[in-house]
Amino acid sequence: MSVLSRRQLLAGAGGLGLVALLAACGVDDEESPAADGPAEQGGTLRAGTPTPPTAVEPVTMYDGSSIALVQLIADYLIWLDSDFTLVPRLAQKWTGTNQNKTWEFALREGVVFSDGTPLDATAVKASFDRLLDPASKSAALSAFDGVLSPGGVAVKDPKTVVFTLDRAFSDFPYLVSAGNYNAVILKADYAGDFTKNAIGTGPFTLKSYNASTGASLVRNPKYWESGKPYLDGVEVRFYQDSQAEQLALQSGELDTLFITEPSVVQAVGDIALDEVGGTGMTALTLRVDRAPFDKKEVRQAVAYALDRPAVNQAVNDGIGELGNDHLYAPLFASAPSEIPQRAKDPAKVKELLAAAGVSKLAFPLTFDPPNKDYALVIQAQLKEVGIEVKLDQRTSAAFYGGNQESDTPWLFTTANLVSWAGRAVPSQFVNPMVTSTGVWNGSKYKNPALDAALTAYDAATDDAGRKKQAKIIAAALHEDVPVVLSLWNGAVRAYNKRKFRGIKAHPSWYVDYTNVSAI
Amino acid sequence: MRHLLLRRLAAIPLTLLAISALVFLATEVLPGDVARQILGREASDATAAQLRDELGLDRPLPVRYADWLVSFFSGDWGTSYTLKVPVRELVFERLGASMLLAVFAFVLLVPVALLIGVLAGLYHDRPVDRILSVTGLALGATPEFVTGVVLMVVFAVSLRWFPVSAQADPGASLVNRLEHLVLPAVSLVLLCLGYVARHVRASTVASVRSPYVRAAELRGASRFSIVTRHVLRNSTVPATSALGVQAQFLLGGLVSVELLFNYPGIGALLLTAALDKDLPTLQAAALVLGFCYLLITLAVDVVYRLLDPRLRLGVAV
Numbered sequence A: 001m002s003v004l005s006r007r008q009l010l011a012g013a014g015g016l017g018l019v020a021l022l023a024a025c026g027v028d029d030e031e032s033p034a035a036d037g038p039a040e041q042g043g044t045l046r047a048g049t050p051t052p053p054t055a056v057e058p059v060t061m062y063d064g065s066s067i068a069l070v071q072l073i074a075d076y077l078i079w080l081d082s083d084f085t086l087v088p089r090l091a092q093k094w095t096g097t098n099q100n101k102t103w104e105f106a107l108r109e110g111v112v113f114s115d116g117t118p119l120d121a122t123a124v125k126a127s128f129d130r131l132l133d134p135a136s137k138s139a140a141l142s143a144f145d146g147v148l149s150p151g152g153v154a155v156k157d158p159k160t161v162v163f164t165l166d167r168a169f170s171d172f173p174y175l176v177s178a179g180n181y182n183a184v185i186l187k188a189d190y191a192g193d194f195t196k197n198a199i200g201t202g203p204f205t206l207k208s209y210n211a212s213t214g215a216s217l218v219r220n221p222k223y224w225e226s227g228k229p230y231l232d233g234v235e236v237r238f239y240q241d242s243q244a245e246q247l248a249l250q251s252g253e254l255d256t257l258f259i260t261e262p263s264v265v266q267a268v269g270d271i272a273l274d275e276v277g278g279t280g281m282t283a284l285t286l287r288v289d290r291a292p293f294d295k296k297e298v299r300q301a302v303a304y305a306l307d308r309p310a311v312n313q314a315v316n317d318g319i320g321e322l323g324n325d326h327l328y329a330p331l332f333a334s335a336p337s338e339i340p341q342r343a344k345d346p347a348k349v350k351e352l353l354a355a356a357g358v359s360k361l362a363f364p365l366t367f368d369p370p371n372k373d374y375a376l377v378i379q380a381q382l383k384e385v386g387i388e389v390k391l392d393q394r395t396s397a398a399f400y401g402g403n404q405e406s407d408t409p410w411l412f413t414t415a416n417l418v419s420w421a422g423r424a425v426p427s428q429f430v431n432p433m434v435t436s437t438g439v440w441n442g443s444k445y446k447n448p449a450l451d452a453a454l455t456a457y458d459a460a461t462d463d464a465g466r467k468k469q470a471k472i473i474a475a476a477l478h479e480d481v482p483v484v485l486s487l488w489n490g491a492v493r494a495y496n497k498r499k500f501r502g503i504k505a506h507p508s509w510y511v512d513y514t515n516v517s518a519i
Numbered sequence B: 001m002r003h004l005l006l007r008r009l010a011a012i013p014l015t016l017l018a019i020s021a022l023v024f025l026a027t028e029v030l031p032g033d034v035a036r037q038i039l040g041r042e043a044s045d046a047t048a049a050q051l052r053d054e055l056g057l058d059r060p061l062p063v064r065y066a067d068w069l070v071s072f073f074s075g076d077w078g079t080s081y082t083l084k085v086p087v088r089e090l091v092f093e094r095l096g097a098s099m100l101l102a103v104f105a106f107v108l109l110v111p112v113a114l115l116i117g118v119l120a121g122l123y124h125d126r127p128v129d130r131i132l133s134v135t136g137l138a139l140g141a142t143p144e145f146v147t148g149v150v151l152m153v154v155f156a157v158s159l160r161w162f163p164v165s166a167q168a169d170p171g172a173s174l175v176n177r178l179e180h181l182v183l184p185a186v187s188l189v190l191l192c193l194g195y196v197a198r199h200v201r202a203s204t205v206a207s208v209r210s211p212y213v214r215a216a217e218l219r220g221a222s223r224f225s226i227v228t229r230h231v232l233r234n235s236t237v238p239a240t241s242a243l244g245v246q247a248q249f250l251l252g253g254l255v256s257v258e259l260l261f262n263y264p265g266i267g268a269l270l271l272t273a274a275l276d277k278d279l280p281t282l283q284a285a286a287l288v289l290g291f292c293y294l295l296i297t298l299a300v301d302v303v304y305r306l307l308d309p310r311l312r313l314g315v316a317v
Helices: A006-012 A018-024 A064-073 A121-132 A242-251 A296-305 A308-316 A346-356 A369-384 A396-400 A427-434 A448-459 A463-480 B002-029 B034-039 B045-055 B061-073 B087-122 B127-141 B144-158 B174-208 B211-218 B223-252 B255-260 B266-276 B279-307
Strands: A044-050 A078-080 A086-088 A091-097 A102-107 A153-157 A160-164 A204-210 A214-219 A233-239 A271-286 A362-367 A388-393 A415-420 A487-496
Touching: A044 A064, A044 A242, A064 A204, A064 A214, A064 A233, A086 A091, A102 A121, A121 A153, A121 A160, A204 A233, A233 A242, A242 B144, A242 B255, A271 A296, A271 A369, A296 A346, A296 A369, A296 A463, A308 A369, A308 A487, A362 A369, A369 A388, A369 A415, A396 B034, A427 A448, A448 A463, B002 B061, B002 B279, B034 B045, B061 B279, B087 B127, B087 B174, B087 B223, B087 B266, B087 B279, B127 B174, B144 B174, B144 B255, B174 B223, B174 B255, B211 B223, B223 B279, B255 B266, B266 B279
Parallel strands: A044 A233, A362 A388, A362 A415
Antiparallel strands: A078 A086, A091 A102, A102 A160, A153 A160, A204 A214, A214 A233, A271 A415, A271 A487
């Protein structure tokens, strides 16, 4: 079968003929000049990014633009690299004791904030106390929920911070890393209004900020890593339209994009794309407590009806990795490899529906505009096996509006599509999405065995223990299908290969320009 | 004329009051929640409720409206819920940007539209007229974001004659700012050209057939003199209202051009504020824009009367 690609859909909707237009204009595609040799200091990188929807505030931020901007100015205890390895930053080392209920972090010597104040354990404790305080309306509260509570952070000495957890949590270093993007270390007396008091230990300092147009950053001369960053500065421009951003990149007005939509930006001429796997995804959530999905066979039938490689091509330009209806992305170290990949099987669909006693399956699918293409692909694919999907598009405001405990569409409709940003650890998906007490359990799935396995997973002290529990959880999800997970989003980052090197993609679009240099 | 001015000026506050009430009510029925916009969907209901309480969103609608109204008209326009910057500063910054683009586009539009309209009128029903009229109609029917993309790809990306972005660097000179505005202004001119030129053409045709032009011809006046002294002057009068409509459109209806050329104007601000339910920003932007519309309408009426003595003197036309 043929499935409309996202680009075709855009073109069909009159969105753009950009790719064709650019090709028609004869943009050359020569090889980039040699980009090896030692990196030299100098140059200003011009980066484009969507206009932040709210004021840039590290404690409450959740959008990619704000996160990237803050990451240029402030740093984390640990950086989460693009392959999900943990890289020491403000913390030089860390150890878990008391069966991973207590974690001790030793801070790097010689680090100062951009105003000259030395980094110490008090600032680190204050940063986490702030994130744990409900009054701060911190966006990290959900990540720490059930793991770390207010009062759980202590100063052992000026260079050592101790975290005492509510329960054993072996992946805790990920929760204080960039993977928990709000966890940047700010000064102890930080009281908000970040763009006017942007003091951090990051590679750049904020020279100016305009909520409508962008930001100007210059090298932080007090940055702890000697000789870095190489760049003199970064000019950030805000865009409300991805086409405008793409054209600015293509015309040379921009050198890179914080966030790159693979379906819009093409590697043409001077533009190169760096690509990585990711842990973000769009889940097709099915209400297991409500007809028609109260029967496992019906949910499995939907899962077997999808042509996952075609979905990947259509909605993600083929850069993602196939999902297998569980929440362990290939990028997670504990991801089980023993569960066979689910693939399209029309005969199996018929067999499962017959076993469930369903002669004709029809259901509404609720979603918001960003998932329109995904919904259309699902509708087309399910139609091929005789399943009728009635599309129910809501505005994003309506889809995520309402009460999270009683009626919000993204948690209470029969079937819906929800995009989930990448997470640093699988428990950040499993716990809220599919455990009996999960706060975002849209499928209303309850499985005590899975709950117990997750507790055991979080308490496991070694990789083998984690893998064992991950296999139990993944197998249960694969079998019961509370969520159909066709693919894990990959991420790309576009940059001008003739002007800069060292720009890398990141699964969560994080930005680290410490190694970027002008060519 | 003075009565007209006083009457119209007196109606402005009442109209603005009606606009503010309508916008307030409309915002109430819009789906969505500004607290969720600020905190993200993953914030708990308790956290969102706390923010709503801090913003005073749980108070009854009339109380909030009265509160906002008193503050606004006493000079306190408040702070944007989402961007946390003073609304007055934000709205005037965006309005200034929109006015610069609108004025620039208008300055390009007027002479070109007059020239094309008069030419088409003088050669009406001949090939020149047909070519100009069809081209104007076609351009008017083409969405500005389509002509904009084509202009950008050809003149900015490929030829690199003009910048892609309409936004100049902070502190740029006026010349540099105008250079950035060439492509968006041209895409707006192309959109409006046909409409204005059509009005000019129609009145030119009427003028050419009029007794005073016939009389001038019989007096032996040159064609150039007839066009400049009789035709052009009379053709300008009906074009004034068409230009007034376009001026209003250029000021506030630029959202797609603002987005495409990444220009932080008031249209895009209005759109974002409405989508985010950022009430202080939405109200202030709507009122300021409404005020500008009313002023433009008034100005058009005044100019119309100045140009046409029959209206000024109350003679039936």
